[in-house]
């Protein structure tokens with residue numbers, strides 16, 4: 001599903017979603033009790049809340065930059081049920097077509113991190129082989145994230161599926177970034193280690209406006225409240241600090257902030273609020 005596009009000269013940014021899935025609400029809100037989070041994020045009979053797979057497509061400067069690749073299609077029937085995966089066939093490719101592009105035209109893929117709901121669509125089966133799903137693109141992740149994904153701990157092992165990312169290296173498509181840097185003029189990554197090692201948000205600046213794709217640092221609007229932290233975070237206190245710093249600057253400078261997993265709200269502008277920040281503008285509404 002596509003939202004209206006946003007102009008950050010010389011770029012046009014197209015936010016879109018490639019599907020939804022369900023994750024345990026308790027895991028998504030860590031130590032916050034259900035009586036609080038269920039008001040904004042109602043759970044189903046298996047306690048799962050609805051999560052979107054949201055992306056940005058950044059067009060301009062002779063580049064077509066895709067942020068994150070969604071769940072992909074390599075799921076068993078059992079997993080589709082467990083994660084309540086709902087998406088069209090070739091979900092990202094058909095969304096791109098809806099915007100007027102094809103997977104072949106993508107020049108760059110920025111992966112916020114390598115958890116399966118962000119990198120699942122990076123590869124696809126071609127005969128018996130797994131190949132990059134965006135055949136002409138360079139794929140970017142942080143070296144720290146790459147290292148962790150290749151030797152995860154028992155806590156986060158289930159979040160990494162090697163078939164999603166090893167073929168990128170095998171086909172020479174992988175670029176490992178180290179710290180904050182520009183991927184294209186005006187398009188840079190902001191690195192944090194709270195959610196996972198080397199998680200990167202994506203920042204686009206131009207024409208006096210700034211857009212940040214928050215990734216799993218702030219997955220939904222509900223997580224704008226600083227102590228709302230995911231059980232999946234490796235270092236929740238660090239996530240809280242990263243959020244506080246980012247949201248303070250976003251409120252000060254009027255940035256558009258886009259959520260990767262909010263099923264209702266693509267993005268917001270915020271201002272300082274009573275306790276944390278408050279939403280002052282909803283994207284597309």
Ligand SMILES: [Zn+2]
Nearest residue numbers: 113115195216
């Ligand atoms: Zn994640």
